[in-house]
Amino acid sequence: MSLTITEDCIYCDICRPACPNRAISAGDELYVINPNLCTECVGHYDEPQCQLVCPAECIPRLPEFAETKEQLWEKYERISVEIVS
Known part of the structure; x- marks a missing residue:
């Protein structure tokens, strides 16, 4: 997972x-992305939905953590099995 939420987050939800x-949750001052759950929307959509809807444009990709x-x-397959179980 190479997505992160920066300090530019306006905490809009x-x-x-x-x-x-369900990889995004509220942190103390900004939202955070759980890297164990984020598939960058692979398995659901062609593009990360969080990036598309973010009005602050504060969810960049970090190439050094690219998968x-x-x-x-x-x-995605692992998460899908865990949800069904």
């Missing part, structure tokens, strides 16, 4: 319900 994996589409897909 638009990104949290947009996340199909391949295959890795994100494997995570």
